[in-house]
């Protein structure tokens with residue numbers, strides 16, 4: 001089965017012309033508290049396990065129009081970006097939606113999260129793009145169908161269709177129609193997630209390649225699906241009970257287990273910079289001193305701090321101290 005089969009299924013084999021001059025979509029970035037790492041089907045972007053995220057207030061805003069030239073053009077934060085790997089991925093994704101082969105898109109995205117620093121910029125980008133296409137073509141699809149479409153662009157994008165907590169259920173259908181985000185209706189206004197930037201350097205290996213390498217060679221990866229299943233159950237319990245300590249412990253432990261799998265891959269994958277470890281030790285020292293602050297880390301050197309609102313002053317201090325030592 002190919003991505004185009006899924007798109008045809010969702011759009012009932014219709015490839016309508018745009019219904020508007022311009023389509024618009026906005027979507028939040030999301031940070032996984034229980035991570036997605038590994039695929040059971042890389043063509044349809046179907047994950048080995050379910051995962052669970054919290055959406056941020058930052059994200060991406062995208063406008064789609066028909067291109068006036070004979071090629072796609074992509075603008076990212078005001079800059080032409082039509083000739084890199086990300087643009088190739090976008091063009092391949094847009095191939096799924098062209099009303100005819102000579103139809104080209106102009107896509108302009110503004111991202112309020114740093115690009116390629118492990119801060120989930122591509123998830124917000126693909127989710128915003130799918131929403132913009134829905135607006136442009138007048139599909140009027142429900143969120144779950146849009147989540148499936150976003151997943152075809154980038155797995156974690158399927159969680160960026162909603163604010164708050166979202167579970168990406170792995171699903172079991174071969175066509176992946178049951179593999180999409182599902183929002184959890186829980187309000188936790190005091191919960192905070194704040195990136196602690198230790199480096200803005202592009203990542204040494206993209207997460208798509210890193211996942212494949214981990215699955216293919218890490219001797220620890222066999223234990224990963226059980227770890228995720230258990231963490232997911234415990235995480236939802238912790239959120240139901242608004243038990244922040246449990247949430248922090250599970251999220252931090254899950255991220256460290258994911259990175260342990262990566263580090264034990266061959267060739268090894270290490271997203272940590274010296275400043276990443278330094279930041280982690282600072283968090284652990286704060287915790288030892290009685291401040292419930294935890295972290296998670298994605299496919300990049302930066303960490304994201306998890307805490308409740310009363311810890312804000314400690315977090316601000318941590319971020320200022322880190323800025324002084326960061327290169």
Ligand code: 2P0
Pocket residue numbers: 031032034035036037045051122123153154155156157207208297298299
């Ligand atoms: C996540 N990450 O759950 C995990 C944790 C990074 C670390 O999803 O190949 O860009 O497009 O499906 O979604 C990053 O991988 O990968 C990611 P593809 P994606 O957020």
